[in-house]
Amino acid sequence: MIKTIRRIPVAHYSNLKARTGYSIRIDDKEMALFKVSNGRVYALENRSSHPKGGVLSEGLVSGEYVYCPVYDWKISLVDGKVQAPDNGQVRTYKIEIEKDVVFIVL
Amino acid sequence: MKKLVMIGNGMAGVRTIEEILKLEPEQFEITIFGEEPYPNYNRIKLSNILQGDVHFDDIIINPLEWYKDNHIQLYTGEAVVKIDTKAKKVFSDQGREVQYDELIIATGSKAIILPIPGANKQGVTGFRDIKDCELMIKLANQYKKAAVIGGGLLGLEAARGLLNLGMKVDVVHLMPHLMERQLDHVAASMLKAELEAQGMNFLMEKETVEILGDERVIGLRFKDGSQIEADLVVMALGIRSNTEVAKNSGIYVNRGIVVNDYMETNVPHVYAVGECAEHREIVYGLVAPLYEQAKVLANHICGKETEPYKGSVTGTQLKVAGVDLFSAGEIHEDSTTKSIMVHNEYEGIYKKVLIRKNRIVGIVLYGDTKDSTRLFRMLTKQEDISGMTSVSILHSECSGAGNTGDDVASMPDDELICGCNGVTKGVIVEAIKTKGLTTLDQVSQCTNAGRSCGRCKPLVASILSHTLGNQFNEKAASKTSICGCTTLSREEVIEEIKTKGLTSVKEVMNVLEWNNEEGCTKCRPAINYYLGMIYMDHGMDDRDSRLVNEKMHANIQKDGTYSVVPRMYGGVTTAKDLKKIAEVAEKYHVPLVKLTGGQRIGLFGVKKEDLPSIWKDLDMPSGYAYGKTLRTVKTCVGSQFCRYGTQDSMALGIELEKKFERLDTPHKVKMGVSACPRNCSEAGIKDIGFVGIDGGWEIYVGGNGGVDLRPADLLCTVKTKEEVMEITGAYLQYYRETANYLERTSKWLERVGLKHVQEVLADKEMRKALNERLDKTLKKYVDPWNEAIQSKEIQDKYYMKHTIKVGE
Numbered sequence: 005m006i007k008t009i010r011r012i013p014v015a016h017y018s019n020l021k022a023r024t025g026y027s028i029r030i031d032d033k034e035m036a037l038f039k040v041s042n043g044r045v046y047a048l049e050n051r052s053s054h055p056k057g058g059v060l061s062e063g064l065v066s067g068e069y070v071y072c073p074v075y076d077w078k079i080s081l082v083d084g085k086v087q088a089p090d091n092g093q094v095r096t097y098k099i100e101i102e103k104d105v106v107f108i109v110l
Numbered sequence: 111m112k113k114l115v116m117i118g119n120g121m122a123g124v125r126t127i128e129e130i131l132k133l134e135p136e137q138f139e140i141t142i143f144g145e146e147p148y149p150n151y152n153r154i155k156l157s158n159i160l161q162g163d164v165h166f167d168d169i170i171i172n173p174l175e176w177y178k179d180n181h182i183q184l185y186t187g188e189a190v191v192k193i194d195t196k197a198k199k200v201f202s203d204q205g206r207e208v209q210y211d212e213l214i215i216a217t218g219s220k221a222i223i224l225p226i227p228g229a230n231k232q233g234v235t236g237f238r239d240i241k242d243c244e245l246m247i248k249l250a251n252q253y254k255k256a257a258v259i260g261g262g263l264l265g266l267e268a269a270r271g272l273l274n275l276g277m278k279v280d281v282v283h284l285m286p287h288l289m290e291r292q293l294d295h296v297a298a299s300m301l302k303a304e305l306e307a308q309g310m311n312f313l314m315e316k317e318t319v320e321i322l323g324d325e326r327v328i329g330l331r332f333k334d335g336s337q338i339e340a341d342l343v344v345m346a347l348g349i350r351s352n353t354e355v356a357k358n359s360g361i362y363v364n365r366g367i368v369v370n371d372y373m374e375t376n377v378p379h380v381y382a383v384g385e386c387a388e389h390r391e392i393v394y395g396l397v398a399p400l401y402e403q404a405k406v407l408a409n410h411i412c413g414k415e416t417e418p419y420k421g422s423v424t425g426t427q428l429k430v431a432g433v434d435l436f437s438a439g440e441i442h443e444d445s446t447t448k449s450i451m452v453h454n455e456y457e458g459i460y461k462k463v464l465i466r467k468n469r470i471v472g473i474v475l476y477g478d479t480k481d482s483t484r485l486f487r488m489l490t491k492q493e494d495i496s497g498m499t500s501v502s503i504l505h506s507e508c509s510g511a512g513n514t515g516d517d518v519a520s521m522p523d524d525e526l527i528c529g530c531n532g533v534t535k536g537v538i539v540e541a542i543k544t545k546g547l548t549t550l551d552q553v554s555q556c557t558n559a560g561r562s563c564g565r566c567k568p569l570v571a572s573i574l575s576h577t578l579g580n581q582f583n584e585k586a587a588s589k590t591s592i593c594g595c596t597t598l599s600r601e602e603v604i605e606e607i608k609t610k611g612l613t614s615v616k617e618v619m620n621v622l623e624w625n626n627e628e629g630c631t632k633c634r635p636a637i638n639y640y641l642g643m644i645y646m647d648h649g650m651d652d653r654d655s656r657l658v659n660e661k662m663h664a665n666i667q668k669d670g671t672y673s674v675v676p677r678m679y680g681g682v683t684t685a686k687d688l689k690k691i692a693e694v695a696e697k698y699h700v701p702l703v704k705l706t707g708g709q710r711i712g713l714f715g716v717k718k719e720d721l722p723s724i725w726k727d728l729d730m731p732s733g734y735a736y737g738k739t740l741r742t743v744k745t746c747v748g749s750q751f752c753r754y755g756t757q758d759s760m761a762l763g764i765e766l767e768k769k770f771e772r773l774d775t776p777h778k779v780k781m782g783v784s785a786c787p788r789n790c791s792e793a794g795i796k797d798i799g800f801v802g803i804d805g806g807w808e809i810y811v812g813g814n815g816g817v818d819l820r821p822a823d824l825l826c827t828v829k830t831k832e833e834v835m836e837i838t839g840a841y842l843q844y845y846r847e848t849a850n851y852l853e854r855t856s857k858w859l860e861r862v863g864l865k866h867v868q869e870v871l872a873d874k875e876m877r878k879a880l881n882e883r884l885d886k887t888l889k890k891y892v893d894p895w896n897e898a899i900q901s902k903e904i905q906d907k908y909y910m911k912h913t914i915k916v917g918e
Contacts, residue, residue: 023628024654026910053175055170055173055174055175056167058658059666062658062661062662062666062670064655064657064658065654066626066627066629066630066631067626067627071631073658074668078630088557088558089555089557091176092175093179
């Protein structure tokens with residue numbers, strides 16, 4: 005099967021504020037983009053894996069984690085894993101940064 | 111891959127699958143059939159659902175994603191009707207046929223329904239699953255009288271739940287004492303007295319012979335000829351293993367499906383686990399032994415060496431508010447037992463420990479169950495107690511957590527500490543070591559241990575103490591830290607902020623050495639509040655430390671849209687404002703326009719990116735329907751129009767709302783103003799309520815109409831509007847300065863005491879100082895919606911949505 009890798013420019017790195025989530029819609033997929041305090045940028049599916057989970061872009065960011073704004077699940081921005089005592093996993097997307105442009109790789 | 115099929119989708123079965131996945135994630139292709147249309151949920155919590163403490167979503171243990179993530183084929187709402195053990199196939203009631211290499215039967219049990227005339231009438235139910243719960247909740251809305259048949263654990267929990275649902279409840283019991291299998295007559299009569307005080311009515315030694323009514327139940331008839339009325343009958347007589355499918359397929363069944371110490375049935379490759387299984391002539395119905403069985407079975411199926419399951423001794427407790435009881439092992443004395451007993455009638459405490467040959471064989475505790483974990487361990491470990499005095503057996507509190515240290519040291523890592531959540535000592539020790547935990551709170555948050563029934567908490571504390579060794583500080587460990595990021599309590603944090611002059615959330619976390627550098631959703635909003643409370647006039651609010659609703663100045667809804675509720679002072683509006691709201695609703699296609707509970711109009715389902723322009727078009731201040739602040743001041747019409755009104759309630763309401771709006775408070779604050787004691791604004795269930803009387807106002811405080819329903823207490827009666835404003839300001843400021851973040855006034859008032867607050871407010875100097883601090887604080891606020899409209903930066907950061915269309 006041939007898979008097309010798409011790289012989509014979504015933001016200017018220098019415009020992103022740390023510890024803030026941005027919601028980005030690419031076609032029908034909604035993603036949350038985060039820049040954390042150490043400068044790294046992460047992208048996740050913009051929904052907690054809780055059955056009634058909230059949009060993550062509005063959640064509180066702490067270190068490399070975001071808290072779901074509706075059910076308060078703690079979710080790793082690095083691998084999307086929900087932290088104990090809850091469990092689950094949110095889909096993550098690869099990020100590439102080139103000359104101040106942030107790309108999401110699909 | 112081998113094919114593993116499981117019949118049943120309940121707690122014991124799914125726990126077995128979890129254990130198997132931990133051991134051998136790749137070995138099996140797994141199929142599960144579940145008769146109920148739900149994923150695996152925590153059946154123990156059904157009585158909490160009925161009692162209204164929790165919602166169904168909160169008791170799901172394994173959501174559907176879990177099945178998907180682990181590649182488990184789940185068929186819900188589908189029962190297996192036959193097993194062909196020769197061809198190794200199961201057949202479902204939907205005509206599905208599935209091949210297996212290994213088959214687990216985990217069909218659980220069902221409620222015993224008395225085989226008496228009328229048992230099939232409408233309004234008769236067991237108490238066993240979600241369906242039963244839903245039926246009971248539904249009927250409680252329509253009818254008044256319930257009868258629960260069975261005065262055992264389940265029956266009493268069901269009865270308590272029905273009381274909470276507002277029904278009158280008769281409990282019918284065949285035996286002379288309640289819970290006769292777990293309690294002796296002393297404990298049983300103490301329990302009965304407590305439950306009677308809670309409003310249950312008991313009919314003891316009554317045998318139900320008929321359920322009366324035509325299509326639906328109207329009452330019960332007993333053997334002695336007497337009758338009672340009932341619109342709902344709950345049969346809570348115990349459980350019976352679901353064994354039909356096993357029996358029909360030639361598997362040996364006695365009371366349950368008979369298994370050996372490795373949970374094998376008499377047919378090769380067919381196992382049974384949980385409430386459907388009978389092991390050494392015992393069918394277990396409590397979760398802890400079932401989890402033990404699950405572990406043994408998982409190991410065995412995966413081909414790992416394992417200790418055989420040798421049966422369990424079980425402990426029982428009742429999940430009813432206001433009742434503290436524990437029972438395990440034997441209950442009644444015989445010629446070979448000696449008992450130690452304490453019966454303090456005055457304090458309602460009863461403890462009995464039965465001893466045979468220097469070993470504890472039975473425990474009954476009522477009123478004080480602090481010792482249950484330790485005694486239960488002594489019972490299950492069959493510890494020799496000959497060296498102990500009777501006082502030291504019954505009283506653990508004087509020696510603290512330390513005395514169980516030796517037990518903890520010798521305990522194997524796989525010993526189950528928290529039976530409810532299946533947490534072992536090893537998991538707890540590992541979490542303490544790798545995550546640097548130092549408090550009980552943190553351990554619970556990280557591992558789940560102690561989060562359900564809480565009985566294991568003392569044991570978790572001694573594991574914590576043992577693991578930390580001399581770094582353990584008992585006082586610090588049991589104190590309530592504001593969250594898992596720190597060991598400091600609210601008072602300590604506030605003290606440090608003041609003495610060290612800390613001025614930002616970041617600085618607080620940094621200087622006070624938070625173990626989690628950027629905090630969490632519990633501490634950051636709390637610190638932000640405390641800073642704003644301490645430094646009255648500084649504009650240092652950290653918007654990103656507020657939770658979503660306060661950060662966005664709108665309520666997030668479940669689909670990620672928001673609601674907009676503009677201020678309508680005192681619930682009074684104008685034709686002009688109504689027109690604006692109507693126009694906005696049309697222009698932005700707002701899906702729902704609704705009157706809120708607080709006399710205002712809410713626009714629901716608004717897209718985030720539309721918020722600033724809606725606010726601009728409305729040109730009304732934010733109603734703060736989302737904030738930990740003054741929400742609404744509900745008013746009645748009052749003396750301006752109402753013939754009963756003795757005071758101008760609308761004018762006072764508007765003045766209060768205009769003065770105190772936007773003020774940050776530890777939790778939301780609601781007010782109500784009524785012009786006469788008929789109290790149309792329901793001021794008696796508000797945080798602060800005002801009731802007009804001839805020549806003055808009564809001020810009520812600490813009311814709550816929500817989760818923690820509480821009528822307000824009369825704080826004082828005053829003559830003038832000026833006095834109302836002065837007392838209210840002082841009261842609010844005192845609450846702001848002394849309450850924990852997220853503590854409602856109702857809880858706070860109970861904690862500090864009405865009398866104490868009255869004394870504080872009686873002091874004129876104190877009132878003045880409190881009001882000065884409050885007025886200084888109030889100066890710093892501006893309308894947040896207007897601020898957002900003016901600031902491009904705020905709009906970009908919080909309200910912009912970035913939509914990218916590929917290929918355009």
